[in-house]
Amino acid sequence: MTRTALTGARIVLADRVIEGEALLVDGARIAGLAPADALPEGCEVQDLGGGWLLPGFIDTQVNGGGDVLFNDSPSVDGIRAIAAAHRRFGTTGLLPTLITDHPAVVEKALAAGEAALAEGVPGVLGLHIEGPHLNPAKKGIHDASRIAPIDADVVARLSAPTRGRRVVTLAPELPPPGTVQALADAGVLVCAGHSLATYEQGRAALGEGLAGFTHLFNAMTQFLSREPGLVGAALESRSTHFGMIVDGHHVHPASLRVALLARGVEGAMLVTDAMPPVGGTATRFTLMGREIVMVDGTCRGSDGTLAGSALTMADALRNAMDMLGCDIVTASRMASGNPARFLRLDGETGTIAPGLRADLVHLDEARLVQSTWIGGARMDHPE
Numbered sequence: 001m002t003r004t005a006l007t008g009a010r011i012v013l014a015d016r017v018i019e020g021e022a023l024l025v026d027g028a029r030i031a032g033l034a035p036a037d038a039l040p041e042g043c044e045v046q047d048l049g050g051g052w053l054l055p056g057f058i059d060t061q062v063n064g065g066g067d068v069l070f071n072d073s074p075s076v077d078g079i080r081a082i083a084a085a086h087r088r089f090g091t092t093g094l095l096p097t098l099i100t101d102h103p104a105v106v107e108k109a110l111a112a113g114e115a116a117l118a119e120g121v122p123g124v125l126g127l128h129i130e131g132p133h134l135n136p137a138k139k140g141i142h143d144a145s146r147i148a149p150i151d152a153d154v155v156a157r158l159s160a161p162t163r164g165r166r167v168v169t170l171a172p173e174l175p176p177p178g179t180v181q182a183l184a185d186a187g188v189l190v191c192a193g194h195s196l197a198t199y200e201q202g203r204a205a206l207g208e209g210l211a212g213f214t215h216l217f218n219a220m221t222q223f224l225s226r227e228p229g230l231v232g233a234a235l236e237s238r239s240t241h242f243g244m245i246v247d248g249h250h251v252h253p254a255s256l257r258v259a260l261l262a263r264g265v266e267g268a269m270l271v272t273d274a275m276p277p278v279g280g281t282a283t284r285f286t287l288m289g290r291e292i293v294m295v296d297g298t299c300r301g302s303d304g305t306l307a308g309s310a311l312t313m314a315d316a317l318r319n320a321m322d323m324l325g326c327d328i329v330t331a332s333r334m335a336s337g338n339p340a341r342f343l344r345l346d347g348e349t350g351t352i353a354p355g356l357r358a359d360l361v362h363l364d365e366a367r368l369v370q371s372t373w374i375g376g377a378r379m380d381h382p383e
Contacts, residue, residue: 004376005043007036009053009362012332014351023053025358028375032354046378048362048371054332055351056092056359056372057313058339060167061128061214061243061271063097064308067280069287070096074109079116083123085279086272088381089312090361090369093125093339093349095167097273100131100142101288103154110160117163122374125343126164130214134194135171138219141307142194143288150175159186165343169214171195172205184209189343191243194219195230202233206240212342213242215273216259217251218306235262241342243271244334246319247311249298253323260324269342270316270335275299275308314369314383321367 005022011033022039024031034040064070066085068078079096086094096116098109106129113127131142133150150170158168159182167189172180173196183190192205193214198221202210213220213234221229234242242263244256250273260268272278275292276285283294292299292307299307313335320331340350349357358376361369369383 003031003040003043005034005039005045006053006360007039007045007047009048009051011352012052012054012328014333014337014353015329017052017329023352023360025373025376028357028377030352030354030356030358051362051364051370052328052367053352054328054361054363055336055349056361056374057090057270057317057335058093058125058343058350059086059091059272059274059313060095060269060339060342061097061130061273062086062091062094063099063274064276065274065278065280067276067282067285069276069285070098070109071101071105071287074098074105075112076115076119076121079112079124080121083121086274086313087123087372087374087379088279088369089314089383090317090363090372091313092123092359092361092372092374093345094123095126095128095165096124097128097130100134100139100146102146103148106132107157110157114163122377124164125345126162126166128167128169129158130169131194133170133175135174135196137196138171138194140194140219141287141290141292141301141305146288150179155179155182158188159183162187165189165345167191167212169193171197172210173197173201177204178208180205180208180210184211192220192230192234196221197230197233199228199230199232202230206233206237210240212240215245215250215271216242217255218245235259237263237267241267241269241338243269243273245271245273245309245311246316246323247297247309248319248323250306250309257324265326265330265333266338268334269339270313270320270331272311272313272316273308274311277310278312314363314367318367
């Protein structure tokens, strides 16, 4: 096996940036670091010519990309197209996300996810099912006619064994007590979202094993003086993670800065909630019979309702630095290390460390994606 030495870029580790070192890769795995001027014999040297080498981005909420909406194409081909579109922007691991839909579509999505994992589609880590077990009063762009209660049959379906990771977003105030616990006991990562849950109801869900909160601040009860709401439960928790859509449209940057101060960066994950225009050419698409149009970098319905985003993970990282004041190490943790920990994959990927999978992204001096590696396999795609 030929050892590859990646040189010429600053390397972003979990706690610092180092210079003058090469990253050594053996096949699919990171072998370690070595002085760039004293490489082991027999290395194939790849000079990256400056910039930064980071762990590849992990996005836990991806509705579409490359002009494909997962709900419309719940298939291996659809998943492959979405993953390829996002890889161009540094995403080396993702969860294709199915938003509220009929049970038959959920079944197709679950089967497609398992088939994609079995086939080894690059970048696919599992599946995110966002709905249909949501509160209609906080539906956002979701189709209210497809929202449905969760019952024992649904719990059994969602709890079926999987080769990857499965995230389920639901409104925790609606299902019978013990539902979150049953899913969590089966290995499902349950997140609260699209919810009118009170602070107390959020705490009860946490007691049952709630793992996270979907797109913090959006479509949930807010933090008020006498009612902390679901946002308060999220910021108080020290065992969960929350997603943040850092595009300057979904949430005011000041609110996100306060959230990071309250919770600590270790609880935050950058997510895109991306729709088909990411990595595609179309500026409009149809979602559950509604026309969605890109407007000033957002995706919106005809009434102005936000419909996911046109955000990339590379954008999210840059925005975390420029809007939230994070340094590149902190932004990288939110884009890679924290999502890997949330998915319980931090022993496999998410940071640059010996023995972990060589999932990497190279950014140039302008922080634009130049190359990615998934399991040591390199692809070049200047952003």
